[in-house]
Amino acid sequence: MRKLLTTLCLSVSISSAYATTNQDIGADNIIMVVADGMGPTYTTAYRYFQDNPETNKVETTIFDKYLVGTSSTYPAKMSGYVTDSAASATALSTGVKSYNGAIGVDVNKKPLLTVLEHAKTLNMKTGVVVTSQVNHATPASYLAHNESRKNYDAIANSYVDEKINNNVKFDVLLGGGWKYFIREDRNLVEELQQQGFQYVDKYDDLANLRVGKPALGLFADVGLPWALDDEKGRLANMTSHALRLLDNDKPFFMLVEASQVDWAGHSNDIAAALLEMADLDATMQVLEQFVAKNPNTTVILTADHSTGGVTLGVNGDYLWKPEIIHRMKHSPNFIAKQLSEEKLSKAKVNELFNFELTEEEIKAIFSKQDEVFADSELASWKKVRAIEKEIKEIIDVRTYTGWTTSGHTAVDVPVIAFGKHAAVFAGNQDNTDIAKKIFNLIDSTQQ
Template sequence: MKKILTLFLCSSLSFSFAVQANEQPTVNKIKPKNIIMIVSDGMGPAYTTAYRYYNDDPNTPEIEETVFDRHLVGMSSTYPAPVSGYVTDSAAGATALATGVKSYNGAISVDVNKKPLKTVLQQAKKNGKKTGVVVTSQVNHATPASYISHNESRRNYNAIADSYIDNGINIDLLLGGGTNYFVREDRNLIDEFKAKGFDYIESYDQLNTIRSDKSVIGLFAPIGLPWALDDSNKYRLSAMTKAATAHLENNNGYFMLIEASQVDWGGHSNDIASAMAEMDDLAETLIYLEQYVKEHPDTLVVLTADHSTGGLTLGVDGEYKWEPSVFKGMKQSSHSIAQAIAEKDITAEQLAQMLTFALTDEQFSQLQVIKENKADDIKTYQLTRQLYTKINQFISEKSYTGWTTGGHTGIDVPVFAFGKGHSIFSKKIDNTDIAKKIFKLL
């Protein structure tokens, strides 16, 4: 009996060592040279469904597949550390995605005791890879900050911007908005980046002039970029991504964070038209990356959301319909329309051209009442906000778009992946698992 038991134990140990010996070559075999992590802020599953219908060609009987449909691999939970309950904010969500550790809402890659946590971008830089960040928010907003730096509060915007230099520069490319935080009365961080050897660009046209032998910072707006519907380039995320991939390519590979930041902002404002335009910009970015991965098969692309925003739903009040055609033709955001109404007199006919549909007399009257009843001391942006909210309400009603909140929700979010090693992100995972898997690939 002892001989049998001894033989069994030896066989088991041999099998265990064999598995361990085979694990490392397997991991090495799927290790990508380049890793592109995309966070579509606020993009719960209703957003990708909505985009499918928004993108549909009404002249064909089928509903066309989107780039998101082609690469769906699983779902991710999003809850933060227990101290913050079940619903995360963007900072805790990004901290989990960047470090593999759950923290409190508001944390920028620090744990619940406010101690710094290593991020995947920092590890990539330590490994000799180039690093880049491309966002449509300000570059010191919650998500990019959580990959680049550490702070006890996402609201410490100036301190976060300062840390990009003071804590040691760990990025080779930084593109987005945020000039107000980098050129201040007390400090000019742009000049400091230049002194460190960075090129500085301030227009999309200059993306084509980026030198491959120098690091670059590009800030294209005082805070976040304009809405895609209002920007000079409605596919600015795609344009920045194209320039970034070309700039970051090198023999050691790179890690890049891309954030479609303003999907979330559309959700917070219950602004379906702007949210879908932001999704369209993201879709164009993914379509470009599909081709990029074909040409660079040693590249991994992972896309997920930090949470879902707004409680978006398609179909309301018992009506079995959703009509994105109501807002698909809009050439400017409802925010810019609201601003125009706040600043000058707009006729019902002019407003119908802006919205691509006519308001009822009652709806137009409601806008006039808001404008006429404003307090003498109300600022233009406050009046614009009131009009913006009302216009979004009209668009949602006409398109049968539903919202449950102006904040975040606690639902699981989709995970998309393609390229080398993408299969390890499949099935149901937690947001921390994404960072843990990327650490292993690094």
């Protein structure tokens, strides 16, 4: 087991040279991808969602192509068998089990060395790319140490204050989080700019980020919009630019998180979930292309846990039909927001869904609208949530999708890997084993 991290001021110099490629010097890059909430049903659902109906065969996906094993997800005994994202990310980042809510600390709330921090001490470049706010549970568990995942401001502050050899721990940080980085009491964006960071707040400006300087990109107040509502391939786009900035004469460690598979699971939203999986698919293809050009790279994809207990085929019917989701141009949340603001004609409602609703479905939506509009004291977000629930039920019935919970489940999750050391991650393993293997790979790349 790795020793506790006793200090963050480590005596390793950070090089900023960008003279050759990794392949030239044989340096090993490690890319850890966490699909938050992606249990095995999600990869199965995505396979059927992507299936070409014109062929007899069900086509495989990139997740099938590189499946090498599974991982258990349970937290420290004090938290039982069902983990939260913080405890599981801490296990994946440190190799140590902890309690639910823990951010990079053990059960005694003592800081633990993370794989990202270890990489930084060994002169590797580091990057984090997520679709949540950048100080959410998973990225925080690689970059910070806090007794509670809920301490968002303190975690964000630590990104600026806690350094390794007088350097910020990350060279690239992309995701959401204006709310936590641009505050009345402190502007962390300005502080990072004063320390030499480039900053962008629009996807289009990612191309303007210069190689050779650290970079911060924040693109939303909290998490990014749903993939259904955002620019197509937003995670793949951010990842591609992060690779451009990190690819240099030194090996690098990068964390990529498809954060909102989990959020879709919590919301029991199969449409949002499948488009988050599509965004992850596009990202994995970017990484596959990178590995083809840089065979000294290892990519590991797993989930911290599964969310929602999603089931394909319900009510005794031997059916699962995701076809209508291909037609959707907006998330159920987006549609619900429109319907919470005003009464629309049947034609306008069909236009929002981008498919024709039955009379019964239209009646259910209009009835829910009447109900929430009649309550003048009902908060606007509660109106949205009530109408959104009706929309998701329509999609669930049409697709024959079921859910067992709005929380997490304790099932094992897939492990997917490709690149130089993919075989290391084969078989059934505990989530802590993944971190331990990455620690070993980081150490071996320095030898």
